[in-house]
Amino acid sequence: MNKAIVNKILITLGFLLAYRVLAYVPVPGVDTAVIKTFFDSNSGNALGLFNMFSGNAVERLSIISLGIMPYITASIIMELLAATFPTLAKMKKERDGMVKYMQIVRYATVVITLVQAVGVSIGLKSIGGGPQGAILIDMNVFIAVSAFSMLAGTMMLMWIGEQITQRGMGNGISLIIFAGIVSGIPAAIGGTFKLVNTGEINFLVLLAIMVIIIATVLSIIFVELGERRVPVSYARKVIMQNQNKRVMNYIPIKLNLSGVIPPIFASALLMFPSTLLQASSNSTVMAIADFLSPNGYAYNVLMFGLVIFFAYFYSSIVFNAKDISENLKRQGGFIPGLRPGEGTAGFLNEVASRLTFWGALYLALISTLPWVLVKSMGVPFYFGGTAVLIVVQVAIDTMRKIEAQIYMSKYQTLSAVGL
Numbered sequence: 001m002n003k004a005i006v007n008k009i010l011i012t013l014g015f016l017l018a019y020r021v022l023a024y025v026p027v028p029g030v031d032t033a034v035i036k037t038f039f040d041s042n043s044g045n046a047l048g049l050f051n052m053f054s055g056n057a058v059e060r061l062s063i064i065s066l067g068i069m070p071y072i073t074a075s076i077i078m079e080l081l082a083a084t085f086p087t088l089a090k091m092k093k094e095r096d097g098m099v100k101y102m103q104i105v106r107y108a109t110v111v112i113t114l115v116q117a118v119g120v121s122i123g124l125k126s127i128g129g130g131p132q133g134a135i136l137i138d139m140n141v142f143i144a145v146s147a148f149s150m151l152a153g154t155m156m157l158m159w160i161g162e163q164i165t166q167r168g169m170g171n172g173i174s175l176i177i178f179a180g181i182v183s184g185i186p187a188a189i190g191g192t193f194k195l196v197n198t199g200e201i202n203f204l205v206l207l208a209i210m211v212i213i214i215a216t217v218l219s220i221i222f223v224e225l226g227e228r229r230v231p232v233s234y235a236r237k238v239i240m241q242n243q244n245k246r247v248m249n250y251i252p253i254k255l256n257l258s259g260v261i262p263p264i265f266a267s268a269l270l271m272f273p274s275t276l277l278q279a280s281s282n283s284t285v286m287a288i289a290d291f292l293s294p295n296g297y298a299y300n301v302l303m304f305g306l307v308i309f310f311a312y313f314y315s316s317i318v319f320n321a322k323d324i325s326e327n328l329k330r331q332g333g334f335i336p337g338l339r340p341g342e343g344t345a346g347f348l349n350e351v352a353s354r355l356t357f358w359g360a361l362y363l364a365l366i367s368t369l370p371w372v373l374v375k376s377m378g379v380p381f382y383f384g385g386t387a388v389l390i391v392v393q394v395a396i397d398t399m400r401k402i403e404a405q406i407y408m409s410k411y412q413t414l415s416a417v418g419l
Contacts, residue, residue, distance in 0.1 A: 002409045005169075005402070012168035015160045016179045022064045022153060023057040023183075027146045029137040030061050030124065038127045038134070050271050052387060055180030056187075061124075061134075061146075063153030066116050068176050071158050072268040074108035079317065109158060110151065117150040118143060169405070170398040174260055178394040181387050216366065216385070220392040223362050226255040228355055230348070234333045251324065251335075253352055256359040258314035260393040263367045263386045265314075266306035270299060303386075304364045311360035321348035363389070 026032055039051055039059035051058040054067035078101070082088040091097035121143045127133040135142050157176060164172030192209075195201040229250040291298050325344035334340050338347050366385045 005405050005409065008167070008169045008405070009402070012164050012170065012175065015164050015168060015172075016175065019064070019157065019160055019176055019179060020055065020183060022156065023055050023062050023180075024060065025063050025153075027061050027063055027065070027149045029135060029142045029145060031134045031136055032060055034127055034134040035059060035061050035124070052181060052184060055183045057180075063149045064157055065120065066113055066150050066154050067180065068154070068157050068161060068173055069268045069271060070112040070116060070154055071105070071109045071161075071173070072264060073112050074105050076265050076269060077108060078105050079313070083313070083317075106158070109154065113151050113154045114147055117147040120150070121146040170394070170401050174264075174390070174394045175398065177264065177390055181391055213388070216388055217392055220366060220389060221396065223255055223359075224393060224396050228253045228255070228351060230335060230351060232328065232333045233336055234331070251328075251348070253319070253348075253355055254359075255355050256311075256362065257319050257352065257356055258311045258359065258363070259397065260390050261314045262307045262310035262360070262363050263303075263389055265310045266303055266367070267386055269306060270302060300368045304368045307364040307367050308360040311363050312356055315352065315356045315359070319348075319352050321345045321352060324348060 036059050050067075050069070054062075054065060054069075057067065058065045078088075082092055082101075088101070092101050124135055124142075125133040125139065137145075161172030161176050164170065164175055166172075168175075192201065192206065196203060196206050229252055231250050233249070322345045325341060325348065328334065328344060329340040335344055335347065338344050366389050369385060
């Protein structure tokens with residue numbers, strides 16, 4: 001690796017370290033011991049899932065307690081609006097329009113963060129035995145202080161994510177979620193062995209769990225590396241003009257076109273109402289919150305359906321068959337047996353649709369099937385399918401980007417020597 005790649009990796013690690021430091025900066029005016037006790041007793045519901053994605057920042061009521069989820073929720077809303085309104089979709093494709101589009105996403109993130117922060121602040125009053133629960137200062141002052149503290153924390157996380165994407169290595173938002181989940185794995189493993197020592201989990205059950213986890217990771221790697229290679233032929237003139245360059249003779253279409261986005265989007269969408277509902281002490285609202293608990297059937301059925309929906313939705317955004325066919329036509333390439341233009345676009349759409357069906361089914365099963373483990377064997381929540389899926393996918397994606405940078409630097413070196 002050359003110096004530029006090493007610097008990018010160090011920048012990424014530096015920003016991730018800053019993220020982990022922020023997870024230990026609490027919001028002023030709260031009793032963190034009371035909050036920790038509350039979250040220990042609610043590790044298996046939506047609050048536990050929310051705490052996992054934030055890297056345990058929620059149980060400390062850190063300034064980044066809301067994590068990056070408000071930004072993801074805002075992105076989901078904007079993507080849905082862009083798919084509905086052609087003007088917004090056109091704005092995304094233009095360079096200046098994309099700047100405006102991202103500004104709208106940021107403003108929406110501010111609104112969602114403030115709504116969630118106020119909801120969480122009010123909910124803290126019902127935690128603990130005192131008249132103000134876990135709040136140590138005046139209620140109105142605390143709401144204002146905590147709302148602006150959490151807003152600053154979320155905006156800082158959003159900035160860190162953008163900096164990693166632009167100056168570091170990999171997708172910043174995905175890496176933040178990755179770091180949050182990974183930071184809790186040692187504690188989860190320790191908790192599992194503690195359950196074995198106390199006799200709550202049998203050693204053979206632990207062995208079976210390890211086998212299933214390894215099988216899940218291997219299956220994720222196998223599917224993530226799987227792709228359909230559509231053969232492409234080029235005119236003789238194009239080959240002669242590019243005889244000193246590598247001409248791609250196939251179009252790679254991944255089995256999982258949407259990547260890690262569908263489970264993240266689905267989790268964010270389900271956690272948003274659950275977080276607000278948990279803040280209420282009303283019996284009806286609490287019953288709805290229990291109904292949407294990650295340990296319940298309703299949550300996992302909704303998760304299954306939403307993952308499939310977002311897999312199709314996001315695949316249609318990232319894979320544009322019309323643009324690919326037009327670029328292929330301009331470059332003098334064609335798929336054997338198909339006419340350039342609409343014929344090629346139709347064929348690519350058909351292939352992508354078939355692959356997306358299996359890819360969406362795979363994502364939905366991985367996101368919900370390990371819940372059976374959690375339900376039947378009492379496995380720590382970190383061994384859930386969504387967490388494993390995000391960790392493995394982000395790791396693979398980051399490794400691919402590092403390898404691409406290494407190969408690019410090698411080609412540049414060879415070109416310089418040739419000159």
